[in-house]
Structures are given as structure tokens and as C-alpha cells.
Amino acid sequence: MFGDPITNSKNIHQVPLGELCKLKAGKFIKAAQISDYNKGNMYPCYGGNGLRGYVEEYTHNGSYPLIGRQGALCGNVQFAEDKFYATEHAIVTRPTLEIDVIWLYIMLREMNLNRLATGAAQPGLNVGNLVELQVMHPPLSLQVEFAKKFKEIENQKRAIEDSLKLLEDNYNSLMQRAFKGQLF
Known part of the structure; x- marks a missing residue:
């Protein structure tokens, strides 16, 4: 819909x-404060490579794209x-102009920011x-249209993944019953 975001093939x-959004690194936290599991009332903790675990406090509330700042996967x-x-x-x-955060997320993801490391x-x-x-900064209406299509595709993907999980569970159940001789 927008072409290659690196070369801006559609001009x-x-x-x-920095005009679209404010970029700010998060806050330091000790590794000992991060749990591998959500023990209830905990919040996801994101580091440079994605989800690190869960913590008891939060620094942000809303929807934001996050860019890994350090490490092999920066x-x-x-x-x-x-x-x-x-x-x-x-x-x-954090957007400073009226932009769709889903569009911003996908655009940043497609820009291969690791090349700038x-x-x-x-x-x-x-x-x-x-x-x-x-x-790129296309009109908001195109950003919203893109985000709507992205969400529809993500919902279809989730439905297919759920169906595959159910199919796998049924297959495993049948194989177990067949192995025990309960089918014939």
C-alpha cells in the first residue's frame, strides 16, 4: 500500500x-525485579529484545511501538x-502528531532499523x-485504512492458529486412543 519504506518507492x-513521535528510552530496573512468570497483577516488561518478563510496576499505559536500543537484535x-x-x-x-499507532508500528518494523546500528x-x-x-507520513485516512486491514488479517491468523491447535489436540487424542486399541 505504501511501497518500500526505506527507499520510499511511492514518493x-x-x-x-522526531516530528512524528517523541523517542525516549525506558527506565532502569534491576534484573532481580523481573519475573519469568506473571504471578498475578504483574505487568509485561520490555527490554531491547522484546518481552523480558513481568514486574510489579509499570512505566507506561497505552499503545506504543517500542524499538530495541541495544544488543544483537537492536x-x-x-x-x-x-x-x-x-x-x-x-x-x-510516543506520537506527537495525529497518527495511527498500528501503522507507525508496522512502518517502523519494515524499516529494518538494525541497519542503523x-x-x-x-x-x-x-x-x-x-x-x-x-x-513516510501518508495522510491519516490511509494509515487508518491500513491499520484496519492489518487487524483483520491478524484476527484471521489467530482464528487459523486456534483451529490448528484444536486439530492437533483432536489428532493427538485419536492417536492415543488408537494406540490403546480403543478405536477398533
Whole structure:
């Protein structure tokens, strides 16, 4: 719908990413405070490589694309919703203009931000460079249309995954009964 976001193959109006959204790293948290499991009333904790675990407090509430800032997978883009904690290794993108956050998430994901990483031993992204990065800024109506189609596809994907899980469960049940001689 928008072409290649890196080359801007459809010549869509571009602006620096810093005009579309405010980019800010999350907050430090000790590793000992992060649990591998949600023990009830805990919040997802996102680091530079995605979900790190669960914590008892949150730093953000809403829907935000997150950009991994450090590590081999820096530049990866996650989507966090509701209440969550963002560590200092995740950059929270808070829109400053009226834009669709789903569109922003997919656009950032498709931009292969890892290509902008610097450093060999511990690659990282410089927020200053990201702020200046030229990105497409199509009309809001097209962003919303794209987000609607994306959500429809995601819902269809979930329905297929649920059907596959049910099919697998039924198959395993039949195989167990066949092995025990209960089918014939």
C-alpha cells in the first residue's frame, strides 16, 4: 500500500521520525525485579529484545511501538499495549502528531532499523540518529485504512492458529486412543 519504506518507492511525503513521535528510552530496573512468570497483577516488561518478563510496576499505559536500543537484535520493533514497563534498552515511541499507532508500528518494523546500528561488540541505536531518520507520513485516512486491514488479517491468523491447535489436540487424542486399541 505504501511501497518500500526505506527507499520510499511511492514518493510519499516524508518527515523526520522526531516530528512524528517523541523517542525516549525506558527506565532502569534491576534484573532481580523481573519475573519469568506473571504471578498475578504483574505487568509485561520490555527490554531491547522484546518481552523480558513481568514486574510489579509499570512505566507506561497505552499503545506504543517500542524499538530495541541495544544488543544483537537492536532495531527490532515490538508493540506494547495497556500497562507495561519499558527498560532503558527499549525506546518508547510516543506520537506527537495525529497518527495511527498500528501503522507507525508496522512502518517502523519494515524499516529494518538494525541497519542503523553502530558498534561491533555491543551494537546499539543512537536516539539522535533515529530522530533525524526520514520516514513516510501518508495522510491519516490511509494509515487508518491500513491499520484496519492489518487487524483483520491478524484476527484471521489467530482464528487459523486456534483451529490448528484444536486439530492437533483432536489428532493427538485419536492417536492415543488408537494406540490403546480403543478405536477398533
